């Protein structure tokens with residue numbers, strides 16, 4: 001979930017799937033692509049700050065409700081039954097129920113390609129908040145039933161074109177590298 005402020009400091013939330021993470025020791029970045037008609041696109045260009053919040057499966061339905069509660073003057077977080085908590089460094093709301101919050105400042109941005117309706121943002125992570133329950137690297141922490149959820153985006157059989165509904169996945173460690 002990417003959270004920002006709409007004009008007038010109204011809290012905004014956007015379920016976000018097209019995302020990758022990269023770091024080189026001198027900075028850790030979240031890179032993601034946003035549709036230009038979304039509030040999130042305008043909000044990030046205006047405020048240059050945002051938070052990336054990681055829900056567990058418990059919050060999934062409420063996160064989806066933010067898509068319905070999407071008008072310009074709606075606090076999408078509160079209207080969807082989630083709780084706002086202030087960020088430490090950036091001017092953007094955090095979602096309290098999310099077990100991990102990455103506060104980010106805009107690094108760079110560009111269209112996905114010339115004329116694309118998707119726009120790519122790279123945010124430098126400037127503060128990390130993680131819930132004590134999720135600090136440990138085990139199946140009761142950030143993985144398994146209580147951890148990260150993964151967007152399995154409408155799987156398709158490439159030989160027939162048959163498409164299945166989108167699904168929510170989880171991450172289970174398999175073996176040590």
Ligand SMILES: Cc1cc2nc3c(=O)[nH]c(=O)nc-3n(C[C@H](O)[C@H](O)[C@H](O)COP(=O)(O)O)c2cc1C
Pocket residue numbers: 012013014015016017018019033034035037038039040041064066067070076151
């Ligand atoms: C599972 C899921 C993943 C999504 N991933 C993205 C994404 O990667 N980029 C994007 O722009 N919109 C994505 N969307 C759509 C936005 O969440 C949706 O357009 C939202 O209403 C935008 O909110 P905003 O207008 O408040 O920014 C996704 C929606 C769902 C349900």
